[in-house]
Amino acid sequence: MTTAAPSVVTVHVLLFASYADALGVDTLDLTLPAGSTVGTVIERLRALPGGDRLPLKPLCARNLAHAAAGDALVAGDQIAVLPPMAGG
Amino acid sequence: MTTAAPSVVTVHVLLFASYADALGVDTLDLTLPAGSTVGTVIERLRALPGGDRLPLKPLCARNLAHAAAGDALVAGDQIAVLPPMAGG
Amino acid sequence: MDLITDRPIELAPLVASVQSPERGGVAVFLGQVRNHHEGRGVVGLEYSAYEPMAEAECARILAEARSRWGAAVALRHRIGALSVGDAAVAVVAASAHRESAFAACRYVIEEVKRRVPIWKREHYADGSLAWVDPTATLQRT
Amino acid sequence: MDLITDRPIELAPLVASVQSPERGGVAVFLGQVRNHHEGRGVVGLEYSAYEPMAEAECARILAEARSRWGAAVALRHRIGALSVGDAAVAVVAASAHRESAFAACRYVIEEVKRRVPIWKREHYADGSLAWVDPTATLQRT
Numbered sequence: 001m002t003t004a005a006p007s008v009v010t011v012h013v014l015l016f017a018s019y020a021d022a023l024g025v026d027t028l029d030l031t032l033p034a035g036s037t038v039g040t041v042i043e044r045l046r047a048l049p050g051g052d053r054l055p056l057k058p059l060c061a062r063n064l065a066h067a068a069a070g071d072a073l074v075a076g077d078q079i080a081v082l083p084p085m086a087g088g
Numbered sequence: 089m090t091t092a093a094p095s096v097v098t099v100h101v102l103l104f105a106s107y108a109d110a111l112g113v114d115t116l117d118l119t120l121p122a123g124s125t126v127g128t129v130i131e132r133l134r135a136l137p138g139g140d141r142l143p144l145k146p147l148c149a150r151n152l153a154h155a156a157a158g159d160a161l162v163a164g165d166q167i168a169v170l171p172p173m174a175g176g
Numbered sequence: 177m178d179l180i181t182d183r184p185i186e187l188a189p190l191v192a193s194v195q196s197p198e199r200g201g202v203a204v205f206l207g208q209v210r211n212h213h214e215g216r217g218v219v220g221l222e223y224s225a226y227e228p229m230a231e232a233e234c235a236r237i238l239a240e241a242r243s244r245w246g247a248a249v250a251l252r253h254r255i256g257a258l259s260v261g262d263a264a265v266a267v268v269a270a271s272a273h274r275e276s277a278f279a280a281c282r283y284v285i286e287e288v289k290r291r292v293p294i295w296k297r298e299h300y301a302d303g304s305l306a307w308v309d310p311t312a313t314l315q316r317t
Numbered sequence: 318m319d320l321i322t323d324r325p326i327e328l329a330p331l332v333a334s335v336q337s338p339e340r341g342g343v344a345v346f347l348g349q350v351r352n353h354h355e356g357r358g359v360v361g362l363e364y365s366a367y368e369p370m371a372e373a374e375c376a377r378i379l380a381e382a383r384s385r386w387g388a389a390v391a392l393r394h395r396i397g398a399l400s401v402g403d404a405a406v407a408v409v410a411a412s413a414h415r416e417s418a419f420a421a422c423r424y425v426i427e428e429v430k431r432r433v434p435i436w437k438r439e440h441y442a443d444g445s446l447a448w449v450d451p452t453a454t455l456q457r458t
Binding site (some may be wrong): 014018021042061065080081082084085086087088 | 207226229238240264265288292293307308309
Binding site (some may be wrong): 102104106109129149152153161168170171172173175176 | 334348364365366367369370372373394405407426429430431432433434435436437448449450451452
């Protein structure tokens with residue numbers, strides 16, 4: 001058996017507040033082609049029922065820090081999709 | 089007996105903090121010629137022992153409100169000479 | 177760190193935590209649940225948070241304020257169900273002088289509102305609910 | 318009005334006095350006796366005031382802040398002998414939004430320092446005393 005680059009990555013996705021309401025879930029796992037990015041996660045979420053209520057470019061975090069849409073995914077990443085913040 | 093304008097006015101003077109220390113008193117009455125002003129009070133105070141430690145134009149109040157040096161005195165006025173404020 | 181808490185915020189111990197004999201000025205901001213928002217009567221609300229990130233982001237904001245103004249700063253943000261009048265957030269900043277205490281306090285509350293993943297759902301007098309969107313990019317009722 | 322007091326200042330009742338369900342933001346400034354001033358060790362101080370004028374001027378400042386920002390504001394300034402760490406002044410301002418609460422709070426403390434006839438004599442670690450002159454036009458030790 002030869003070692004090969006894995007062809008897919010699985011990431012954990014967290015949804016909050018109005019985004020969780022829109023999709024009807026607050027956590028899900030997504031398995032995506034290798035080379036996928038944070039932006040790929042958003043595209044997949046927007047294709048789910050209710051996903052059209054997410055903006056095209058929502059704020060995202062990857063492993064507790066703010067992330068850009070182009071950031072590449074690593075297996076096991078925690079990707080959080082963050083509605084407009086309303087603390088304070 | 090005919091009525092005549094009084095030829096003098098007597099006012100109550102209050103000194104505070106460093107100014108009271110400078111003159112060694114915190115209250116005194118001054119009897120001044122009719123037509124005297126708040127500025128006249130300061131001139132008199134500056135002529136007293138220790139009075140040279142007062143500035144030429146200290147902040148003054150007349151009857152609890154800020155006053156100008158040119159304000160005319162009325163008998164019974166309370167004239168307060170105010171060192172630089174240091175509250176807060 | 178417990179910057180995010182589901183228990184009532186007590187101001188006195190928070191103020192005490194930043195006081196010291198070198199620091200003459202203490203600035204405080206206390207945010208409380210109002211009974212109105214954009215003309216609608218509010219009877220209560222709930223805050224939810226992405227807690228581990230909210231804790232981390234709050235800690236970063238406090239570190240920035242300490243570094244920039246040399247101030248002692250502390251923060252609590254409440255989550256869960258709150259009633260009108262309850263304290264939702266408290267920021268305290270102490271410094272040798274008032275300018276830096278005010279500046280550090282103001283910085284912390286502004287950054288908390290801008291950067292910390294916390295969301296608020298208001299409960300209105302007419303029985304409806306809505307997530308508050310300060311940017312108004314996603315209209316929901 | 319008791320804006321000027323010779324008793325310890327308690328923050329909690331002062332904050333409570335401005336809180337209401339309409340006002341979501343409360344800004345507080347607390348000024349405490351520091352253990353240093355311009356490089357000298359301070360062990361305590363005394364505040365004296367031209368009390369009737371100080372009360373009147375404080376009341377005018379509060380009225381200005383209420384009128385300008387629509388905020389609820391309250392103030393206490395202590396006089397007499399104070400120790401390091403004692404609260405010398407407390408200002409609280411509550412408004413519907415934080416901007417006006419901060420602005421009103423800041424206005425009141427700045428105007429108090431500028432306009433209210435109160436004087437401070439510091440007691441230094443070396444046993445000497447001096448009236449503090451923020452304008453430094455009259456040098457005394």
